[in-house]
Amino acid sequence: MKFNIPPLDQALKADLTSKINHKTKPLGSLGQLECMALQIGLIQQTLSPQLNKPSILVFAGDHGIANAGVSPYPQAVTAQMVLNFLQGGAAISVFAKQNNMSLLVIDSGVNFEFEPHSHLVNAKLGLATQSFLDKPAMTLETCALGIQRGADIVQSQIDSGTNIFVFGEMGIGNTSSASCLMSLLCDLSIELCVGRGTGLDDEGLARKTKLLSAALQKHSHNIEANNNEPMQILATFGGFEIVMMVGAMLRAAEKRCVLLVDGFISTAALIVAAKVQPSILQYCIFSHSSDEAGHQRMLKYLDAQPLLNLGLRLGEGTGAALAYPLIKAAVNFLNEMASFESANVSTKSSL
Amino acid sequence: MKFNIPPLDQALKADLTSKINHKTKPLGSLGQLECMALQIGLIQQTLSPQLNKPSILVFAGDHGIANAGVSPYPQAVTAQMVLNFLQGGAAISVFAKQNNMSLLVIDSGVNFEFEPHSHLVNAKLGLATQSFLDKPAMTLETCALGIQRGADIVQSQIDSGTNIFVFGEMGIGNTSSASCLMSLLCDLSIELCVGRGTGLDDEGLARKTKLLSAALQKHSHNIEANNNEPMQILATFGGFEIVMMVGAMLRAAEKRCVLLVDGFISTAALIVAAKVQPSILQYCIFSHSSDEAGHQRMLKYLDAQPLLNLGLRLGEGTGAALAYPLIKAAVNFLNEMASFESANVSTKSSL
Numbered sequence: 001m002k003f004n005i006p007p008l009d010q011a012l013k014a015d016l017t018s019k020i021n022h023k024t025k026p027l028g029s030l031g032q033l034e035c036m037a038l039q040i041g042l043i044q045q046t047l048s049p050q051l052n053k054p055s056i057l058v059f060a061g062d063h064g065i066a067n068a069g070v071s072p073y074p075q076a077v078t079a080q081m082v083l084n085f086l087q088g089g090a091a092i093s094v095f096a097k098q099n100n101m102s103l104l105v106i107d108s109g110v111n112f113e114f115e116p117h118s119h120l121v122n123a124k125l126g127l128a129t130q131s132f133l134d135k136p137a138m139t140l141e142t143c144a145l146g147i148q149r150g151a152d153i154v155q156s157q158i159d160s161g162t163n164i165f166v167f168g169e170m171g172i173g174n175t176s177s178a179s180c181l182m183s184l185l186c187d188l189s190i191e192l193c194v195g196r197g198t199g200l201d202d203e204g205l206a207r208k209t210k211l212l213s214a215a216l217q218k219h220s221h222n223i224e225a226n227n228n229e230p231m232q233i234l235a236t237f238g239g240f241e242i243v244m245m246v247g248a249m250l251r252a253a254e255k256r257c258v259l260l261v262d263g264f265i266s267t268a269a270l271i272v273a274a275k276v277q278p279s280i281l282q283y284c285i286f287s288h289s290s291d292e293a294g295h296q297r298m299l300k301y302l303d304a305q306p307l308l309n310l311g312l313r314l315g316e317g318t319g320a321a322l323a324y325p326l327i328k329a330a331v332n333f334l335n336e337m338a339s340f341e342s343a344n345v346s347t348k349s350s351l
Numbered sequence: 352m353k354f355n356i357p358p359l360d361q362a363l364k365a366d367l368t369s370k371i372n373h374k375t376k377p378l379g380s381l382g383q384l385e386c387m388a389l390q391i392g393l394i395q396q397t398l399s400p401q402l403n404k405p406s407i408l409v410f411a412g413d414h415g416i417a418n419a420g421v422s423p424y425p426q427a428v429t430a431q432m433v434l435n436f437l438q439g440g441a442a443i444s445v446f447a448k449q450n451n452m453s454l455l456v457i458d459s460g461v462n463f464e465f466e467p468h469s470h471l472v473n474a475k476l477g478l479a480t481q482s483f484l485d486k487p488a489m490t491l492e493t494c495a496l497g498i499q500r501g502a503d504i505v506q507s508q509i510d511s512g513t514n515i516f517v518f519g520e521m522g523i524g525n526t527s528s529a530s531c532l533m534s535l536l537c538d539l540s541i542e543l544c545v546g547r548g549t550g551l552d553d554e555g556l557a558r559k560t561k562l563l564s565a566a567l568q569k570h571s572h573n574i575e576a577n578n579n580e581p582m583q584i585l586a587t588f589g590g591f592e593i594v595m596m597v598g599a600m601l602r603a604a605e606k607r608c609v610l611l612v613d614g615f616i617s618t619a620a621l622i623v624a625a626k627v628q629p630s631i632l633q634y635c636i637f638s639h640s641s642d643e644a645g646h647q648r649m650l651k652y653l654d655a656q657p658l659l660n661l662g663l664r665l666g667e668g669t670g671a672a673l674a675y676p677l678i679k680a681a682v683n684f685l686n687e688m689a690s691f692e693s694a695n696v697s698t699k700s701s702l
Contacts, residue, residue: 024435025442026424026549030669031642031662072699073377080696084375089689091376098683099676198377199699291382309660310677311382318381325449325676326661332449338440345431348423348550 001148003250005277008042016041022339026348032307036285036330043256043283044163049331051258054101054324055157056166056317057248058085058092059150061108061240063173064131070176070208072199075128078172079112085170085316086117092168092316099324101166106153108146109240123149125240132180133215136222136236143235143243150247155255164258166287166324167249168317169241169265172198175292178268180212180237182294184223185230185271186301190216195264195293230275238272245269250276253283260320260327263290263313267298274302285327288312288319352499354601356628359393367392373690377699383658387636387681394607394634395514400682402609405452405675406508407517407668408599409436409443410501412459412592415482417524421559423550426479429523430463436521436667437468443519443667450675452517457504459497460591474500476591483531484566487573487587494586494594501598506606515609517638517675518600519668520592520616523549526643529619531563531588533645535574536581536622537652541567546615546644581626589623596620601627604634611671611678614641614664618649625653636678639663639670 016038021027028034040049060082066075084090085105088097096103107114109125116122125146129137138146154165171177175197182193194209219236226232234243246269252259253273261270261284273280281302288308289296299306307323340347367389372378379385391400411433417426435441436456439448447454458465460476467473476497480488489497505516522528526548533544545560570587577583585594597620603610604624612621612635624631632653639659640647650657658674691698 023442024432024440025665029549029642029663029665030442031664033661033663033673074697077697080694081375084689084694084696087689087694088687089375089694091374091381091684091688094683094687095680097687098680198380291380307661308658308677310384310658312380312384313382314376314380322384322677322680326659326673329446329449329673332445333442336439336445336448337442338435338438343431343435343438343440345435346425346428 001144001151003254003277005253005279007279008282009045010042012041012045012047015047019047020334022341023333023337024340024343024345030333032305033326033330033333036327037334040258040331041334043258048335051164051328051331053160053162054164055162056092056096056101056103056168056321057106057153058103058168058170058317059106059108059241059244060110060170062111062128063171063177063239064129064137065133065176066173068131068133068211070211071172071197072204073172075111075172078170079110081170082107082110082114086119090316091314091318092321095318095321099321101321101324106244108244121153123153123244129239132237133211137238138235140231140235143231143238146240146243147247150244151251154248154251158255158257164260165252166260166262166317166320167245167266167269168262168320169245169315171239171241174239174241174265176208176212177237177239177242178265179294180216181233181268181272182298183216184228184233185275188297192297193294230272234272242269246272249273249280253280259284260323261286262317262320263288263315264292264295265315267295271298287323290319352495352502354605354628356604356630358630359633360396361393363393363396363398366398370398371685373692374684374688375691375694375696381684383656384677384681384684387678388685391609391682392685394609399686402515402679402682404511404513405515406513407443407447407452407454407519407672408457408504409454409519409521409668410457410459410592410595411461411521412590413462413479414522414524414528414590415480415488416484416527419482419484419562421527421562422523422548423555424523426462426523429521430461432521433458433461433465437470441667442665442669443672446669446672450672452672452675457595459595472504474504474595480590483588484562488589489586491582491586494582494589497591497594498598501595502602505599505602509606509608515611516603517611517613517668517671518596518617518620519613519671520596520666522590522592525590525592525616527559527563528588528590528593529616530645531567532584532619532623533649534567535579535584536626537649539648543648544645581623585623593620597623600624600631604631608634610635611674612637613668613671614639614666615643615646616666618646622649638674641670
């Protein structure tokens with residue numbers, strides 16, 4: 001599947017900057033909100049951008065590696081949390097409701113057969129990935145299918161009017177996937193990429209690191225033989241939810257939507273997407289810096305300026321949903337604030 | 352005027368912590384939101400806190416020092432911005448509207464006679480303070496009157512059902528006041544307390560520092576003779592808006608409201624209030640770390656953990672209004688999220 005994400009057209013930059021600078025406030029005094037107003041104006045190619053039907057997509061999938069001792073929670077929690085999302089009891093459900101954002105759960109491959117539900121999309125790629133301790137998580141064909149399905153889901157939301165997306169996820173074991181992807185794609189040792197996930201103790205962290213290190217070693221020949229091709233790396237170490245997120249992100253940027261990136265897993269998916277289409281980064285807002293070790297390093301690798309730093313490490317898209325009002329504020333000040341001229345406010349003088 | 356702010360009663364702490372820890376999320380994974388949920392539960396003495404009728408109070412006042420070369424904007428901008436607040440064109444107007452917060456502007460002493468307006472309170476202490484380069488900004492009597500009026504305004508909001516306040520301000524020249532208050536109350540040299548305000552250049556910053564240093568020297572004998580009494584310091588260097596904010600904050604905490612502290616000026620007022628009633632700090636949420644030099648030092652002095660760090664330096668209460676959805680999210684997750692038991696989600700196991 002091919003995507004074509006052009007760099008942002010900068011033609012409107014001077015006009016947007018002028019509009020921002022004439023608002024009734026000291027120059028630059030809205031800090032990162034001003035950067036976002038400019039960015040969103042450039043993404044939408046307008047001086048009056050709008051955020052329409054903000055959509056939270058939570059991709060859920062199970063991992064063969066989950067039962068190998070990399071998480072303190074059993075694999076069954078993935079399905080239980082999907083039901084919790086749909087019933088409104090999860091953190092992301094509460095924050096979506098607070099901010100009037102729609103929440104869609106994508107069953108990318110959870111080891112459970114759900115009843116149909118209006119907020120659940122059945123897009124199963126399987127019941128769980130293979131454990132990449134033994135063999136690749138999935139075939140290249142399944143990986144390509146997942147990318148396609150993720151893109152299609154985003155396309156249908158765009159067709160309904162959405163122009164801003166939150167990419168969240170759920171999958172017991174998926175910090176292990178993300179750590180391996182990060183290690184290979186950012187060229188960092190696995191020790192710098194592994195964290196405590198949902199709450200490993202020191203012993204658990206050491207075990208996880210050892211297991212992932214062995215897995216990277218096991219597949220290294222195949223990865224290198226394929227010239228570190230991102231799709232090969234993704235198929236080998238990815239999760240179904242991560243793969244579908246990659247496709248979803250690529251399509252969202254291709255269609256000039258605003259992408260709200262969440263935490264460790266969401267950023268790992270973005271790093272894969274950015275290897276394929278580097279300009280995708282210009283469409284991204286980085287919602288927060290997670291407490292998961294490794295996420296700060298990812299953000300540094302991407303030269304990203306996260307909006308929040310609240311010690312969050314929950315995933316589900318929660319950091320991005322919490323940051324959404326700030327993005328709305330950036331658009332609102334650009335559209336609604338008076339200018340010095342319109343409000344008859346004196347401008348700065350030279351003393 | 353006497354205030355009586357007791358330390359937070361910790362009796363509910365164990366129950367609140369247990370409620371937070373049983374929510375369907377890894378332990379501690381909502382970071383600072385969990386701290387706020389606990390704090391607000393303790394302030395309101397309930398396991399199910401509510402935020403009612405959030406109120407933004409913007410105190411505006413003019414400063415005798417404004418025309419001495421400490422700000423690149425003329426004094427007239429204070430009144431012009433008050434009109435802009437009321438007409439909905441200022442940043443705080445836009446953010447208040449976005450977050451469904453009421454906005455009340457308190458004319459604490461602006462050098463302009465405003466027409467009556469439903470969102471404007473006339474509480475003038477004068478048309479501008481004296482320039483503290485020459486003499487004390489106001490008398491102790493005026494200072495006491497301002498504290499009383501600030502408290503009364505908060506009381507009337509509380510009587511209407513408000514239990515959470517944003518304290519914002521407007522006043523050309525008021526970073527000079529705040530810098531002097533900070534220097535004396537935090538015992539820091541004026542160089543560590545002075546910043547660029549609305550946008551001074553290097554030369555302007557050097558001039559401002561020199562002027563404030565001379566003012567501190569000029570009044571040092573009187574301040575020391577009064578044993579560094581906070582009210583003496585406040586009357587000498589304060590602004591009318593700062594004085595009224597101090598009274599407003601003290602009453603809000605006394606009545607067990609949540610206090611949302613904004614930037615440099617708002618925090619300076621809080622430091623004065625905390626010298627009088629140290630327990631006030633337990634009722635405060637620090638909304639952001641401002642780009643104004645000195646604010647980070649204030650936060651460090653108070654051992655405060657700000658929610659946002661977005662390079663804002665606008666005042667008006669904008670940082671606090673932008674942070675408000677995060678505080679709402681803290682209360683909402685506590686009230687609305689399912690527990691592991693209620694959602695039938697498996698808990699963490701020992702591996």
